Amino acid sequence: MKKDNFVSRFVSKPGRMQILTVLIGFIVLCIVFGIINPKFFSSRNISNLLRQIAPVLLIGIAQSFVMITGNIDLSIGSVVGMSTMISATLMTKGFNPWVAALFSMVSCLIVGFLNGFLVSGCKLPPFIATLGTMTICRGIAQIVNGNYNTGAINIIEKTASSVDKFRNFFYYGKFLGIYNGVWIALVLFFVFSFVLNHTKMGRHLYASGSNSEAARLSGISILKVTIFAYMVSAACSCIVGITQTCSAGMGAMDAGNSYEMYGVAAGVIGGVSTLGGTGRLTGTLVGASIWAVLQNGLQFANAPVAIRNIIIGVIVIVAVLLDVVVRSGKSKIKKLNKNKE
């Protein structure tokens, strides 16, 4: 009886029901993959899997922030590519990797600011505004190294050792047995969860997403909130880009291609509504985990790529459908209860 109360109390908060269902789905998936190929649960794969979740989580956080304000950010993938190319190109030119990373972070934040300004300040539909910046950023990614992928980033002797350290910091190194990339993603996850759940800015983000007119009338600066959301998105994308530079040891111009959609998938599977106002980063974490586990587990099951794509697509739809069904079910129950009264 007491347990029932706990569960119903947990579920009563908005968005948690879906997180719970998806979490159960996640566990089932893991068990199924483990049965198909027991090596799925090897310690080596678990640590790799965690590292594969990290970029999807960051992209998910990026897209979730923007979706919570009721907008969408199509430029995420291109910002990842831009960040990769700017940092890698500067490193091949002998810049200290941290300086290179700072350069790319500043450039990405400018894009984030621009996105927010175009959407909220100039009242462009977010789909159009970020479609524009998406192509612009991809263009910048292509132009920084003269329309070619870069060579190896540790090519210059003077900076080779600092580049290797930098690569370990973002990707190859481990702390307490877990890859650094996972820690970085987790720290950002907790920071941004805190911002969403416990700060004024967080409340304003939800408010402007659920009813921007009401939020504006109650004195919230929608412009400020929107710019903030897009800048968070750009910052997360930038980190993913830098991680990709570190992972590959080079800059690829088409890095991050269609990542914005992974972000939408991670958020939506985890219960973030594309209409704004609802969603939690915990959900995004579960959504990102499902996404990465599918990619990983289906490879372990030796499934052909076509099958994998179909399964992933079906799961995205089912996850959202489940939410819709649960919600309409709930409102029906509420109606019934009201009728009884």
Next chain:
Amino acid sequence: MKKILVITLVLCTVLCSVFAGGSKGKAESKTYSIHLITMDTMDQHWQSCWQGAQDAGKELGVEVIFNSPDVKDDNKQIECINNSVARGADAILLAANAEDAPVAALKEADKNGVKILYVDSPANFDTLRLFATDNAAAGKKVGERLLKELSATGVTSGKIGIIGVNKATESCNARERGFREAFEGKGYTLLETQYCDGDSTRAKEIADNFISQGCVAVFGSNEGSTVGAGNAAKEAHAAGVKVLSCGADASGTNKQLIKDGGLLCIMGQDPYQMGYQGVKAAVDLLNGVDMGGYKYVDTGVNIIEKSNVDQY
């Protein structure tokens, strides 16, 4: 408002006549315009091809234009072909992304009198020359080198993972076929090919997953997938896991990975020769030299490994 319209119209007319005059002048002096259309602009492979084409262009005094899509995409490549025809190309050197997709565009180009030759990968449209690596043979060569290394280290069975670009990129598929052929009946299990869309980070993840499954070797069929395979193997070596990796495309990053011990070997193609000989043949063709029917020119392939990487 009307004034602005009039001024714009006048400007347009003037500009048009200037450009039209320009192209007419060119035609009179018989400077051929040869367009090189590769699969994308990213890989250093195409950079070398473009360099070879440029050098031949300078030697022969013809204009060489690089007009390639930014990513490997059939439709984007078709658009490039159409654009080149519209821009007045005399000849197109094409590295076809897919065998069938560009055929209609090539027919249209041919109708407009544009000569077509292939570099790297042909399409299903008849032309007189193809300058390319025999990709299947090259893949087989890499497979045989890997097989030698595996048996030398006492690994006579086990799983081998393959990372491809996507299902439509024929040159990479041919490499994969050749690679698989080298292992036929040798007691190894070749797993289902996984595709990374040329994304080296995705390729690294795929390679990590292969290694976690206990694969004894990983093969990448293009630059990005090879970078991923090499980085994953290098990391696994550091953790004490025995795995070999090999692949294609001699980019700077891949050569570095050979030096670091991440990659065992890569197939070294000669894209420079593809571009260089391609432009030369195009000029011959435009000058009416008898080409003597279709000919496939193998530009050769070398196995690049630690012992000889500095020569490349």
